[in-house]
Amino acid sequence: MSQSTSKSPFTTSELLPQEEMLEIKRSKGQLFIGLPKETSYQEKRVCLTPDAVNALTANGHRVLIESGAGLQAKFSDKDYSEAGGEITKDTDKVFSCPIVLKVAPPSETELEMMNPQSILISALQLKTRQKSYFKKLADKRITALAFEFIKDQFGSYPAVKTLSEIAGTSSVLIASELLSNMSGGNGLMFGNISGVPPVEVVILGAGTVGEFAARSALGLGASVKIFDSSITKLRDIQSKVGKAMFTSTLQLKNLMKALKRADVVIGAVRGKNRSPVIVTEEMVKKMKKGAVIVDVSIDMGGCIESSVITTHDHPTIEKHGVIHYCVPNIPSRYSRTASLSISNIFTPYLLHIGEEGGLENTLRIDAGLRNGLYFYHGILTSKAVADWFDLTYRDANLLIF
Numbered sequence: 001m002s003q004s005t006s007k008s009p010f011t012t013s014e015l016l017p018q019e020e021m022l023e024i025k026r027s028k029g030q031l032f033i034g035l036p037k038e039t040s041y042q043e044k045r046v047c048l049t050p051d052a053v054n055a056l057t058a059n060g061h062r063v064l065i066e067s068g069a070g071l072q073a074k075f076s077d078k079d080y081s082e083a084g085g086e087i088t089k090d091t092d093k094v095f096s097c098p099i100v101l102k103v104a105p106p107s108e109t110e111l112e113m114m115n116p117q118s119i120l121i122s123a124l125q126l127k128t129r130q131k132s133y134f135k136k137l138a139d140k141r142i143t144a145l146a147f148e149f150i151k152d153q154f155g156s157y158p159a160v161k162t163l164s165e166i167a168g169t170s171s172v173l174i175a176s177e178l179l180s181n182m183s184g185g186n187g188l189m190f191g192n193i194s195g196v197p198p199v200e201v202v203i204l205g206a207g208t209v210g211e212f213a214a215r216s217a218l219g220l221g222a223s224v225k226i227f228d229s230s231i232t233k234l235r236d237i238q239s240k241v242g243k244a245m246f247t248s249t250l251q252l253k254n255l256m257k258a259l260k261r262a263d264v265v266i267g268a269v270r271g272k273n274r275s276p277v278i279v280t281e282e283m284v285k286k287m288k289k290g291a292v293i294v295d296v297s298i299d300m301g302g303c304i305e306s307s308v309i310t311t312h313d314h315p316t317i318e319k320h321g322v323i324h325y326c327v328p329n330i331p332s333r334y335s336r337t338a339s340l341s342i343s344n345i346f347t348p349y350l351l352h353i354g355e356e357g358g359l360e361n362t363l364r365i366d367a368g369l370r371n372g373l374y375f376y377h378g379i380l381t382s383k384a385v386a387d388w389f390d391l392t393y394r395d396a397n398l399l400i401f
Contacts, residue, residue: 038069042332046072046339048063054084064085065077096118099118105125111142138380141378150349171216171330174333202259203217213266218245231249259279261288267294267297287322296330306322352369376394380392380393
């Protein structure tokens with residue numbers, strides 16, 4: 001009887017010993033970063049502090065700093081030089097670095113100085129851009145990241161959050177100054193003084209700005225009332241601040257009552273394209289004479305109808321007997337604190353990019369960083385920019401992977 005032979009499911013070559021496929025360790029890349037001096041109106045911040053430069057140079061990276069870049073934030077050229085940075089007075093040389101790091105977006109003249117295929121990391125400030133700005137990025141085939149769009153592992157926007165914390169805290173400090181006699185206010189002091197009724201503060205908006213304004217006002221002994229259209233946000237702010245406060249949805253009767261009693265009103269309501277107007281001019285007319293309005297949302301049009309943009313040089317105007325402080329970019333008032341804060345965000349990202357062997361590799365593995373990408377080798381990848389300027393865009397995931 002013949003014995004049947006069953007055919008093996010493997011080929012001879014498959015049965016032979018195979019090479020083991022080992023994962024190759026990604027080689028570290030050396031970054032060459034240019035840190036130019038900020039030229040935007042009243043922009044006093046800088047992206048990297050000397051300590052951050054020291055951390056980068058200690059990891060084998062190069063940082064070229066334009067002379068005087070940190071002076072407005074009280075960091076000298078000597079501080080940067082001792083931290084391992086290279087100082088130059090040649091602006092063109094700084095902008096010709098492979099990576100350019102800025103707080104404000106570069107002007108078109110500054111973009112002209114950049115080399116083709118460079119990497120730009122800065123704010124985008126979409127509402128202030130012109131279509132020609134994006135054409136210039138495309139012509140230079142630049143890869144650009146907007147730090148206000150970068151997400152962390154928890155899905156929040158670290159740069160926006162940290163600057164909102166500064167804006168919220170400083171809005172109360174500014175209001176405190178403006179209430180004093182020296183600033184033409186009612187001579188009231190924030191502070192829980194025995195036997196004296198506390199200062200009444202109304203906060204419009206229960207986001208990060210509202211939260212930190214509430215923390216500061218409560219810490220100084222003020223009576224705080226918070227208004228927002230979202231019950232969830234109001235519940236969250238109660239939980240985060242950890243103290244019982246007056247909270248209300250935007251009901252006209254409650255809001256009007258609070259505004260009439262308010263010594264300070266802080267506007268911190270953001271919208272999609274423009275902040276909604278919560279307080280009308282008629283409502284402002286019914287407020288106390290000498291009361292203070294700090295409209296933090298003025299960079300998106302303002303949530304108080306009587307608000308008009310002011311500057312750090314002339315920060316206040318008086319309307320209907322009420323002092324209005326409507327300066328965009330409040331964090332720039334505290335340039336050193338804001339610079340330290342921004343630097344804390346940038347430094348880990350730059351070290352991470354170096355560890356992964358460059359931005360290309362990092363974008364593939366870091367979805368949060370990829371969210372900040374709006375130009376990739378001269379191709380627009382942001383839907384927000386495309387919708388705003390009626391441009392065509394490509395999905396970054398299709399270009400990178």
